[in-house]
Amino acid sequence: MKSSNPQVMVQAYRLLIRQMEDEFGICYPLHLGVTEAGDGEDGRIKSAIGIGTLLEDGIGDTIRVSLTEDPEFEIPVCKDLVKRYTRRDDAGSLTPHANGGPKNSAVHPIGAPTAEIPPIGHIPYSPFEYRRRVSRTLPGIGGQHVPVVMADFMQAGHIERGDLRAIGYSYDAGSDKWNIGDAAADFIYTGKKAIGFDLPGTLRPVCDHSAWLELDDQEKYIPLYQGTEYDRAGERSDTLNFIALDAADDESADLAESLKDDATIVLCIYTTHPIAMLSVRRLVMELFVRDVRCPIILAVESKDASIDEQLIHFSTEAGALLLDGMGDGVWLMNDPKKIVNTRVSGRTYLETKNNHQFLNNTSFSILQATRTRISRTEYISCPSCGRTLFDLQETTAKIRAVTHHLKGVKIAIMGCIVNGPGEMADADFGYVGSGPGKITLYRGKEVVKRGVDSAIAVEELILLLKDSGAWIDPVASPLVQAD
Known part of the structure; x- marks a missing residue:
């Protein structure tokens, strides 16, 4: 397959x-x-x-x-x-937090219980087709909104304007405006801190409810509650309230159901169960059954020691749920002090100057790979074999360099004519080796040009993109006034 x-x-x-x-x-x-x-x-x-x-x-x-x-x-x-x-076979008998010790983060409070994953008699969605879970439309999240990205700044001692460059926002002091990238986060979690400058209107800060109560400008922030803390809260936001729920807690489904008619609620679902993805999926299934339509942010924490392992962890845990239509957003978190290897092995393309940028890049890459939020060009390229008729790695890098700004376009770079056309069927455009030093260019499944000299084939691909109305000239992101 x-x-x-x-x-x-x-x-x-x-x-x-x-x-x-x-x-x-x-x-x-x-x-x-x-x-x-x-x-x-x-x-x-x-x-x-x-x-x-x-x-x-x-x-x-x-x-x-x-x-x-x-x-x-x-x-x-x-x-x-x-x-x-x-x-995995022994995971069901593990004690709470046996997969790495006590958690202590925004959605992993110490002491949260671990429960068995209960069986379900009927899967309330089709695992054979994509259909996004129906959720209530709230300001900036849920409904027909694309899945959002939460940037985690809980561990940051202080937040400056320059720190937001890592999550897609560059401040221009001369004009007092923000440059917003295609991969710009939608929410920023600050923990117990307030931000001492005006944010662009596309970035909403989230803080702990206890910190929110002390703010003079509460309307600019979204409070985060830990489970039943919301029921006990005397003062709440009139627009948005985020609630962290542990999928391994037997009471989480009942709590979510009790809030199903509250039109301000967003559920940030995490789990303390060692089999994390299945635990979260089981709770979301229960929300299907109980017709709870609150938007859901998938909160995934990795405690792996290397960036390579964390990339796999985040992709599997969040990606599997997004493929089944579960999730109105992602919130990735880790502890950068515990990472031993901070660089992805092999070829890399995305700038990663710090941990915030790694998490932001990974969040948008997961959404891109699951086709739930498109923020850049997508590439389909083979691993090369004895039939490959050009330097595939060099050519792929060259094509990426001149087309990476074509948001939503899918480009295939295939080494030979044998498997290329069939395995690039999902692409909008194809660059396929068809003979020594020769390239065939495709628009979808249609051959547009044959026998193109490989020395000029990249330029010919750009002309094809232009002729097809898929090309735009690279431009700087627009500047937006701070709130």
Whole structure:
């Protein structure tokens, strides 16, 4: 089974298993992989979402990570994926927080209980097709809004304007305006701190309820409550209230149901259960059943020691839920002081100067890979083989350099004519090796130009993009006045 789209890949394998069981009464061993996943962070994230989602389902016997990089960079990604399941059989008997000690973050208060994941008689959604969970439309989140990104600044001692560059906002002092990127966060969690300057209108601050009570400008902030703290709160926001819920707590579903008619509630769902994704998915299923339509932010914390492992963890935990239509936003968090290796192995493209930028990049990359929020160009490229007729890594990097600003366009870079046209079926445009030094260019599945000299093929691809109305000249992001 092959697809470069993790969503199609996951649904296809699930359908295959159902068909085998219905027709033969047996399921043959399955080999998993997201074909032509590409390179860099995107290739790793797409692979982790597709393969990891199925491994979480208990599907898969062998795996292959397909990167447009030297082959020695593929195996570590496979190992990081597989080792997540080496202790999975014993996870149900683990004590609370046995997967890394007590949590102590915005949505992981120390002492939260771990519960067994209860069975469910009927899955209240189709795992064979994408349909986003219906949620209430609130200001900037839920309903038809694209999934949001929460930037976590809880551990920051102080927040300056320059710190927001890491999450997509660059301040221009001369004009007193903000430059907003395509991958700019929507909310920023500050913990117990207030921000001492005006934010752009597209960025909403969230703080602990106790800190919110002390603010003079409460209308600019969103309070965050820990579970039942909301019931006891005497003073609340009239517009938005965020509530952190532990999916492993037996009372979370009842609490959510009791708030189902409150049109200010956003649920930030995390879990203290060692089998995290399944725990969160089970609670969201219960919200389906009880018709709770509060928007949901998926809060995922990684305690892994390397950035490589964290990339796999975030992609699997959040990506699997997004593929099933669950989640109106993502909130990734970690403790940068505990990270031993702070650089992604192999080729990288996204600037990562600090941990905030890593989390923001990863959040938008996960949304891009699950096709739930498009913020940049998408690339489909093969890992190369003996049939490859040009330097695939160099050409992929060259094409990325001149097309990375084409938000929403899917470009395939394929090494040969044998598998290329079939495996790039999801692309808008294709660059395919068709002979020594020769390239064939595609618009969708249509051949547009054959036998293009590889020396000028990238320029010819740009002309094709222009002729097709898909090209825009690179421009700086607009400046926006601070609130």
